[in-house]
Structures are given as C-alpha cells and as structure tokens.
Amino acid sequence: xxxxxxxxxxxxxxxxxxxxxxxxxxxxxxxxxxxxxxxxxxxxxxxxxxxxxxxxxxxxxxxxxxxxxxxxxxxxxxxxxxxxxxxxxxxxxxxxxxxxxxxxxxxxxxxxxxxxxxxxxxxxxxxxxxxxxxxxxxxxxxxxxxxxxxxxxxxxxxxxxxxxxxxxxxxxxxxxxxxxxxxxxxxxxxxxxxxxxxxxxxxxxxxxxxxxxxxxxxxxxxxxxxxxxxxxxxxxxx
Amino acid sequence: xxxxxxxxxxxxxxxxxxxxxxxxxxxxxxxxxxxxxxxxxxxxxxxxxxxxxxxxxxxxxxxxxxxxxxxxxxxxxxxxxxxxxxxxxxxxxxxxxxxxxxxxxxxxxxxxxxxxxxxxxxxxxxxxxxxxxxxxxxxxxxxxxxxxxxxxxxxxxxxxxxxxxxxxxxxxxxxxxxxxxxxxxxxxxxxxxxxxxxxxxxxxxxxxxxxxxxxxxxxxxxxxxxxxxxxxxxxxxx
Amino acid sequence: xxxxxxxxxxxxxxxxxxxxxxxxxxxxxxxxxxxxxxxxxxxxxxxxxxxxxxxxxxxxxxxxxxxxxxxxxxxxxxxxxxxxxxxxxxxxxxxxxxxxxxxxxxxxxxxxxxxxxxxxxxxxxxxxxxxxxxxxxxxxxxxxxxxxxxxxxxxxxxxxxxxxxxxxxxxxxxxxxxxxxxxxxxxxxxxxxxxxxxxxxxxxxxxxxxxxxxxxxxxxxxxxxxxxxxxxxxxxxx
Amino acid sequence: xxxxxxxxxxxxxxxxxxxxxxxxxxxxxxxxxxxxxxxxxxxxxxxxxxxxxxxxxxxxxxxxxxxxxxxxxxxxxxxxxxxxxxxxxxxxxxxxxxxxxxxxxxxxxxxxxxxxxxxxxxxxxxxxxxxxxxxxxxxxxxxxxxxxxxxxxxxxxxxxxxxxxxxxxxxxxxxxxxxxxxxxxxxxxxxxxxxxxxxxxxxxxxxxxxxxxxxxxxxxxxxxxxxxxxxxxxxxxx
DNA sequence: TATGAATGAGTCTTCATTCAT
DNA sequence: TATGAATGAAGACTCATTCAT
Numbered sequence: 001x002x003x004x005x006x007x008x009x010x011x012x013x014x015x016x017x018x019x020x021x022x023x024x025x026x027x028x029x030x031x032x033x034x035x036x037x038x039x040x041x042x043x044x045x046x047x048x049x050x051x052x053x054x055x056x057x058x059x060x061x062x063x064x065x066x067x068x069x070x071x072x073x074x075x076x077x078x079x080x081x082x083x084x085x086x087x088x089x090x091x092x093x094x095x096x097x098x099x100x101x102x103x104x105x106x107x108x109x110x111x112x113x114x115x116x117x118x119x120x121x122x123x124x125x126x127x128x129x130x131x132x133x134x135x136x137x138x139x140x141x142x143x144x145x146x147x148x149x150x151x152x153x154x155x156x157x158x159x160x161x162x163x164x165x166x167x168x169x170x171x172x173x174x175x176x177x178x179x180x181x182x183x184x185x186x187x188x189x190x191x192x193x194x195x196x197x198x199x200x201x202x203x204x205x206x207x208x209x210x211x212x213x214x215x216x217x218x219x220x221x222x223x224x225x226x227x228x229x230x231x232x233x234x235x236x237x238x
Numbered sequence: 239x240x241x242x243x244x245x246x247x248x249x250x251x252x253x254x255x256x257x258x259x260x261x262x263x264x265x266x267x268x269x270x271x272x273x274x275x276x277x278x279x280x281x282x283x284x285x286x287x288x289x290x291x292x293x294x295x296x297x298x299x300x301x302x303x304x305x306x307x308x309x310x311x312x313x314x315x316x317x318x319x320x321x322x323x324x325x326x327x328x329x330x331x332x333x334x335x336x337x338x339x340x341x342x343x344x345x346x347x348x349x350x351x352x353x354x355x356x357x358x359x360x361x362x363x364x365x366x367x368x369x370x371x372x373x374x375x376x377x378x379x380x381x382x383x384x385x386x387x388x389x390x391x392x393x394x395x396x397x398x399x400x401x402x403x404x405x406x407x408x409x410x411x412x413x414x415x416x417x418x419x420x421x422x423x424x425x426x427x428x429x430x431x432x433x434x435x436x437x438x439x440x441x442x443x444x445x446x447x448x449x450x451x452x453x454x455x456x457x458x459x460x461x462x463x464x465x466x467x468x469x470x471x472x473x474x475x476x
Numbered sequence: 477x478x479x480x481x482x483x484x485x486x487x488x489x490x491x492x493x494x495x496x497x498x499x500x501x502x503x504x505x506x507x508x509x510x511x512x513x514x515x516x517x518x519x520x521x522x523x524x525x526x527x528x529x530x531x532x533x534x535x536x537x538x539x540x541x542x543x544x545x546x547x548x549x550x551x552x553x554x555x556x557x558x559x560x561x562x563x564x565x566x567x568x569x570x571x572x573x574x575x576x577x578x579x580x581x582x583x584x585x586x587x588x589x590x591x592x593x594x595x596x597x598x599x600x601x602x603x604x605x606x607x608x609x610x611x612x613x614x615x616x617x618x619x620x621x622x623x624x625x626x627x628x629x630x631x632x633x634x635x636x637x638x639x640x641x642x643x644x645x646x647x648x649x650x651x652x653x654x655x656x657x658x659x660x661x662x663x664x665x666x667x668x669x670x671x672x673x674x675x676x677x678x679x680x681x682x683x684x685x686x687x688x689x690x691x692x693x694x695x696x697x698x699x700x701x702x703x704x705x706x707x708x709x710x711x712x713x714x
Numbered sequence: 715x716x717x718x719x720x721x722x723x724x725x726x727x728x729x730x731x732x733x734x735x736x737x738x739x740x741x742x743x744x745x746x747x748x749x750x751x752x753x754x755x756x757x758x759x760x761x762x763x764x765x766x767x768x769x770x771x772x773x774x775x776x777x778x779x780x781x782x783x784x785x786x787x788x789x790x791x792x793x794x795x796x797x798x799x800x801x802x803x804x805x806x807x808x809x810x811x812x813x814x815x816x817x818x819x820x821x822x823x824x825x826x827x828x829x830x831x832x833x834x835x836x837x838x839x840x841x842x843x844x845x846x847x848x849x850x851x852x853x854x855x856x857x858x859x860x861x862x863x864x865x866x867x868x869x870x871x872x873x874x875x876x877x878x879x880x881x882x883x884x885x886x887x888x889x890x891x892x893x894x895x896x897x898x899x900x901x902x903x904x905x906x907x908x909x910x911x912x913x914x915x916x917x918x919x920x921x922x923x924x925x926x927x928x929x930x931x932x933x934x935x936x937x938x939x940x941x942x943x944x945x946x947x948x949x950x951x952x
Numbered sequence: 953t954a955t956g957a958a959t960g961a962g963t964c965t966t967c968a969t970t971c972a973t
Numbered sequence: 974t975a976t977g978a979a980t981g982a983a984g985a986c987t988c989a990t991t992c993a994t
Contacts, residue, residue, distance in 0.1 A: 603841030
C-alpha cells in the first residue's frame with residue numbers, strides 16, 4: 001500500500017494491456033493466498049479463483065506454481081523494501097531534535113516491519129527457506145541489506161557532524177534496527193495480530209533511549225534515568 | 239506428554255527400545271520430517287518410515303497429523319527452552335569481569351538460538367502460525383518469555399549491586415537479546431547455514447559493548463572507542 | 477482364454493488372498509481398457525472402475541501407470557505365447573497324413589493369432605513401441621521366438637525322417653508361419669473384426685499347399701494344381 | 715487433396731513458401747509428431763511448433779485434431795503406396811533371369827516396407843484402429859490392395875508365359891509378399907531399428923527360393939538345396 | 953498396540969478448443 | 974487467413990485417514 005509499483009521493469013516485451021492486467025491480478029491474488037495458506041497448502045485453484053482467471057491462465061503466465069511463488073516473493077520483497085527505503089529517505093540530514101527524529105523514524109520503521117505485506121513475506125520466507133534456499137538471496141538482495149545501508153549513511157553523517165559517537169555505522173545501523181524492532185514478532189504474534197500502538201511506542205522509545213545512551217553526545221542528552229516507566233511487558237523473538 | 243527433556247541431543251539414530259519408546263521415536267522422526275518438509279508437505283508416510291513404524295501406529299498414538307504436530311512442537315519448544323535456561327542459569331551471581339561474562343553469555347545464547355532445533359522450531363512456527371494460531375502461546379509459554387525473565391533477574395541484581403545502571407530490567411533483558419541475536423537470522427540464512435563463528439563473535443562483542451555503553455557504570459568501562467574493527471559485515475532481519 | 481495362468485510365478489512373496497485377487501483383477505481390467513483405448517487414452521480412473529478397486533490401490537500395487545502397462549503386457553505376452561506353444565506341442569511326432577496335420581496346425585495357429593488377446597497385444601505393441609522400446613524384447617522373449625523354435629523342431633524331425641526336404645528349419649518355420657498367417661491382419665482388420673472362417677481356411681490351405689510344393693516329398697503330394705479356387709480375396713500387410 | 719507425391723523425402727526442414735504451403739507444413743509436421751508420440755499424446759501445440767505456425771492456424775485449416783489426423787494418414791498412405799507401386803511398375807514384363815528379378819523386386823519391396831514413413835504409418839494404424847475403424851479402409855484403399863493387385867498382374871503374365879506354374883495369381887502375390895516381408899517387423903523392431911541389410915537379403919533370397927520351388931518351372935531351377943547358409947537368425951511376427 | 957491394504961478427496965498440470973484482433 | 978490469450982474438462986498421482994486382522 002506504499003504506492004510502489006510504477007517502475008514495473010519486471011515484464012519483458014510489449015504485452016497487451018489485458019495481459020499485463022491479468023498477470024498483475026494473478027500475482028496479487030497469489031500473494032494473498034500464499035500468505036493465508038502457505039506455499040504448499042495454497043492451491044492453484046484458489047489462486048485462480050481469487051484472481052478471477054482460469055487456472056490454465058496461470059500456467060500460461062508462470063509455467064508452474066513454484067515459479068509463480070518466486071515471482072510473487074520477489075515482487076513483494078521489492079515493494080516492502082521500497083516502502084522502507086522511502087521511510088529512511090525521509091530522515092532529515094540535519095535533525096533539530098535527534099531524539100525526536102530517531103523516535104519518529106523508529107515508529108515509521110516498525111510500522112513498515114509490522115505491515116501485513118512485510119510480515120507475510122517474512123513468514124513465507126521462514127516457511128519455505130528449506131524448499132527454496134535461493135529465495136532468501138533474491139528477496140534480501142532487494143530487502144534487508146539496502147535498508148541497513150540506507151540507515152548507515154545518515155548515522156555516519158551524524159557521527160561526522162559530532163551528533164553521534166560511533167565508529168562502525170553499519171553495526172550501529174543493525175543495532176538500531178534491532179533495538180526498535182526485535183520485539184515486534186513477539187508483540188504481533190509473528191505479524192498475525194496488530195500490536196497495541198502504545199506497546200510499540202514504548203519499545204521504540206526505549207530503544208532510541210538505549211541507542212542514544214550508547215552513542216549520543218551532549219547534544220541529545222536528557223536521558224534522565226529511563227524516559228518512562230510504561231512497562232509494556234515484552235518477550236523475546238521466536 | 240511423555241516427559242521429553244534433559245538429554246537434548248536432537249540426533250535421530252538409535253530409536254526403539256522398550257515400549258513407549260515407539261512414541262518417542264515417532265515424535266523425534268516427526269520433528270525431523272516437519273523441519274525438513276514443512277507441516278503440509280510432510281507426509282505421514284515419510285514420518286512413519288523415518289520412525290520405523292507403520293502408518294496406523296502413528297494414528298493409534300496421536301489420532302491425527304495435526305495433533306502429532308502440536309505434540310512435536312510443544313516437545314521441541316520445551317527442549318529448546320530448557321537448553322537456553324541452562325545457559326542463563328550458569329550466569330554468575332557476582333561476576334568478576336562483567337564485560338567478559340556478558341560476552342560469554344552472549345556467545346552461549348547465540349549458540350542456542352542458532353541450534354538446528356531452535357531454528358527449525360522458529361521456521362515451523364512462522365510457517366504455521368496462521369493455521370495454528372494457538373501454537374505460539376503453547377510454545378512460547380515454555381520458550382521466549384521465561385528466557386527474558388530469566389535474564390532480567392540477574393540484570394536487576396547487577397543494577398541493585400551498582401554494576402549496571404538501568405530501571406527496567408525486563409526491557410534491558412529484551413534489548414540485550416536483541417543486540418546480540420537480532421542479526422542471527424541474516425547471518426545463518428534463517429538457520430539453514432552455519433554462520434562463521436568470527437562473525438557471530440563480532441556481533442556479540444559489539445552488542446555487549448553497546449549494552450555496556452548504555453547501561454554500564456565505572457566498573458566496566460574501557461569502552462575505548464569501539465572495541466574492535468573486525469568488520470563482519472551484516473545485514474538486517476528477514 | 478486358453479486357460480493359461482496357473483504357473484503364476486509373477487508374484488513375489490506371500491500375499492494375502494485378497495491382495496493377489498485385487499492385483500489380478502487390476503491386471504485383467506487394465507488389459508481390457510488398454511486394448512480398447514490405447515495406453516495414453518486409457519485413464520487410470522477407468523481401469524480402477526473396471527477392476528472394481530479404488531485408484532490408489534492401483535498405485536499401491538504398481539506405482540505408476542507405465543509400470544502397470546509393462547506388467548500387463550508381459551502378462552498377456554506370456555499367456556498368448558503359452559497358448560501358441562500348447563498348439564505346437566500338440567503336433568504329432570509321426571503324422572500319418574502330413575498335409576492334413578499341417579493344415580490343422582495352421583488352422584489352430586491362425587486361431588491363436590486371431591485371438592482377441594493376441595491381436596490386442598499386437599496392436600498395443602505397435603502403438604507403444606516408440607514410447608516403450610524395451611517392451612518388444614520383454615514380450616517377444618516370451619512370445620515370437622519360442623514359437624518359431626517350437627515349430628522348427630518338428631520340421632527338422634520331418635526332414636530327417638525324409639518327409640520334408642529342407643536344410644534350414646528355422647527359416648522354414650518362419651516361412652510356414654508367414655504363409656498361413658501373413659494375411660490375417662488384412663482379413664481381420666488388424667484383429668478388430670472376426671474374419672470369415674472360410675477365408676482363413678482358404679489361406680491356410682493354400683499356404684500349406686505352397687509349403688508342401690516347396691518342401692514336400694513324394695509322400696505328401698496330390699497338390700494337383702491349386703487345391704481349390706475359392707478366391708477369398710486378400711490383401712497385403714498393413 | 716493438394717496433390718502430394720513423387721518427391722517422397724519425408725524430411726522436415728524447408729517448409730514454408732507461398733500460401734497453401736502452410737497447410738503442407740502442418741501436415742508434414744503433424745505426421746512427424748504423430749509418428750513420434752502417437753495420436754493421443756501428440757499435442758496440437760507440438761504440431762504447431764514443429765510446423766512453425768500458431769495453434770489456431772491448425773484449427774482454421776483442419777477444424778479438429780481428429781480431422782488433421784485423418785488427412786495426415788490419407789496423405790501418408792498415398793505416398794507410401796505410390797512408392798511401392800513405382801517399384802512394382804519397374805518389374806520387367808519379360809525377365810531374363812526370373813530368380814534374379816524376383817530377388818531384386820523383393821529387395822526393393824522390403825526397402826519400401828521398412829521405410830520410416832511406411833512403418834510409422836503401420837504403427838499409427840495399429841494404434842488407432844479401434845478409435846478410427848474407418849481409417850483402415852481409407853488408407854488401405856490406396857495402400858495394400860493395389861499393391862497385391864499390381865504384383866498379381868505380372869505373376870499371371872509369367873504363368874501364362876510358362877515361367878511360373880500357378881493358378882491363383884492373387885494368392886501367389888500374397889504369398890510372395892508374405893515370404894519376403896513377413897519377418898520384417900521382427901527384424902526391424904517394428905520399424906524402429908534399421909535391420910542389417912544382410913539379414914533382410916537372406917530373408918528375401920530364401921523367400922524367393924521357396925517361392926520358385928513352389929511355383930517355378932524348369933526355366934528357373936537351380937534350387938540346389940537351400941541357396942545359401944547365411945543363417946541370419948529370424949523370428950516371428952509380432 | 954501394531955500393521956498391510958484400501959480409499960475419497962484433492963493437487964498440479966496439460967490439452968483441445970475458442971475468442972478477439 | 975493468422976495469432977496471442979484464455980479456458981473447461983480431464984488425467985496422473987498423492988495424501989490423510991480408516992478397516993480388518
């Protein structure tokens with residue numbers, strides 16, 4: 001829903017309008033069904049029905065269920081990454097209030113991570129990594145790594161500007177993501193339940209606080225004790 | 239329910255013995271097959287073959303595939319948690335060198351998290367959470383929450399003793415786990431590939447360092463810049 | 477229908493009565509369906525229905541349609557050969573009236589060759605030789621060659637006894653078969669229509685006459701011109 | 715009906731030319747595919763691909779697969795018959811050396827019968843006779859019967875001229891064909907393997923010898939025992 | 953309890969055929 | 974006429990589950 005798809009680029013030659021529409025419809029429907037039922041349990045029949053096409057049309061376009069799955073995953077991976085990168089792109093170069101900006105960034109990122117598309121993608125990836133070992137690279141090439149890198153840039157800039165004290169921006173980027181996002185799976189039941197926003201907020205706030213305690217400078221300080229005691233009990237990854 | 243624990247050793251050779259050992263053999267074999275093929279694709283035939291029993295025997299014991307799956311997941315969850323709690327139990331009450339002890343703890347925990355049993359469990363959980371929503375609670379009741387709690391205890395004690403400066407031990411516990419473990423899925427291809435130990439070590443060391451920068455006191459300080467520059471490239475969760 | 481099957485031998489170990497019965501039923505039914513529809517068009521569903529079993533039972537027994545086909549063909553080949561060999565075995569060692577005996581042999585052989593089982597087998601063999609190149613050897617090992625050999629023996633004996641004048645019994649055996657049987661496919665529409673017995677008789681009589689004109693001795697002579705002029709128009713191989 | 719003949723050359727490269735050549739291309743390609751895969755297994759897709767046309771083009775021309783098959787079979791039947799009749803037409807009216815001429819005729823006929831086009835035609839006929847009972851008449855009308863007749867003419871003339879001693883030329887014609895050709899299927903694996911020319915030669919020589927022993931006169935006699943002992947083992951029809 | 957055998961339901965895939973251009 | 978695209982029907986094969994022993 002991030003409005004990412006304009007670039008197309010996946011197609012090949014000059015399809016007729018109708019054809020490309022059906023292809024799109026199939027891919028969208030397939031993702032829904034895969035997300036709901038899992039790869040193995042998702043029947044091509046169900047996908048065809050959901051897409052409003054006849055079953056052979058799917059085979060005309062994708063050849064086999066496996067292939068369709070790969071296309072769907074790559075497509076969704078691209079969309080999820082694009083949404084996340086958009087969020088990161090909005091991070092200001094010269095933040096007035098670093099704590100506030102980082103907190104807002106964290107909120108937005110967790111929203112991305114908790115998005116149904118993202119969580120379904122993650123679930124399918126976990127579920128099918130054994131059957132499709134190469135899928136991870138395909139999807140991640142356009143998913144996780146770029147995100148880390150895209151955050152490392154601003155962090156490095158902030159360090160150079162004296163607003164942060166860190167020597168390895170990539171590592172810090174990973175740690176920021178970890179601090180604000182690691183509890184998400186537990187909070188959202190692996191993405192199947194919407195988490196109470198206050199709980200997510202609490203995690204993000206606490207994560208940013210810890211991050212700044214570790215890497216902040218005099219600029220961004222208060223940090224008087226822990227910023228707040230809204231407990232929002234949590235648990236570990238699953 | 240037959241009391242599966244302690245010995246760990248996920249192996250899969252010497253099944254069969256007295257009488258209820260047959261039930262054991264089925265559960266062990268079933269986990270292997272589920273881990274390899276996923277729930278839907280795992281055929282009861284394959285499980286029976288792997289367990290060295292006839293198919294109806296499985297139905298005599300468990301009634302239905304779904305049931306068997308629940309038993310298996312609960313069993314494995316229990317085993318995984320037990321191993322992790324054992325590691326946490328070994329954390330000394332009065333550590334001489336806090337940084338060193340936390341680092342060792344981190345190493346041991348990542349070893350637990352990267353264990354084939356743990357990662358398979360996590361994959362299956364992600365894969366089947368939609369079909370078995372209650373599974374999460376069942377497994378987590380005996381998995382994640384206790385782990386976080388078991389780590390919060392010592393942290394609180396350390397805070398009381400003045401070795402750490404933190405107000406919410408549960409949160410800190412979660413953050414410690416996040417800092418040392420969040421990159422694991424990326425490093426191990428969701429648990430399908432063994433990660434180079436140096437890379438894991440680097441992540442753990444950096445995680446502990448950040449943790450101490452945020453929560454440490456004069457006791458445990460060096461923190462001279464970043465502890466080390468062994469890059470160990472990383473990426474984000476998936 | 478020649479009553480050949482007692483020897484079994486195809487089975488393997490100790491099947492229960494019911495199992496072997498079902499297996500037999502499947503093989504019989506499969507042959508009927510294959511003969512009617514051809515290999516490709518014969519649906520396993522149809523075979524299952526004809527055999528009165530469920531489809532998976534067929535797969536339990538034979539694993540795959542292809543396998544079932546091979547078993548069926550081997551089975552039918554065996555039966556057809558056995559029937560033919562029985563006919564040949566009945567040929568008297570010391571025939572009183574050689575012409576009469578050869579004619580009777582010819583009639584019986586043509587009956588064998590025109591038998592529905594034989595003709596269906598032949599049709600299926602022709603139809604599927606490209607897809608199953610090895611089938612020919614399997615079936616023929618127990619079909620054509622032994623028949624030629626079984627006829628060559630008596631012919632050689634007759635030659636030794638001075639009743640025939642020939643030097644290559646195998647060749648003569650082939651030629652006898654050719655003379656009495658080569659027109660059968662044309663007369664029976666490749667085995668799909670019963671040929672008028674008089675026509676077959678005429679072919680056999682003429683074939684035996686030619687055979688004796690070529691290889692006979694004074695013993696068996698009349699051969700006054702052609703034995704009869706009942707034209708029975710014929711045609712060549714198809 | 716487009717007038718297919720003479721040039722033979724079943725090849726399949728240089729299709730395409732003016733306009734109706736597309737129809738030709740389809741027919742040629744269809745035969746190749748039918749011959750390879752059988753009627754049922756030959757997909758219209760494969761035929762279209764082999765012919766270099768789009769699938770609907772086939773339907774524009776022939777309406778249905780069944781129809782295409784009939785056209786192809788009639789076409790091939792015509793070509794095969796034409797080739798055989800050409801051989802028979804070359805038989806001299808007044809042979810100098812009857813044995814030699816018959817032998818040469820036999821060789822040429824067996825070459826015709828063993829031709830890939832002929833054997834494929836025969837296989838398809840056997841395979842589909844049940845589904846297309848009328849096909850036999852269609853194809854044979856222009857195939858077998860004329861051949862027998864075309865041979866019966868010269869034989870009758872030879873009898874009249876005193877070079878042969880026979881009263882039923884049609885029957886003799888059939889028997890000649892049987893004697894030289896009946897072993898072909900066995901020797902060529904139903905036309906799927908090229909038979910060693912020596913073996914075919916041996917069969918033809920022996921067949922002609924037997925034919926002349928039965929119907930020859932003093933003219934063509936030697937027939938000293940069997941003409942040669944090059945064993946060339948053989949077997950019976952399939 | 954343990955098993956060999958059997959089955960109804962469902963899955964992926966292919967095919968002959970048609971429509972709109 | 975020629976074709977890209979779409980489809981209803983059907984086929985091989987698998988699976989979770991149940992009898993009868």
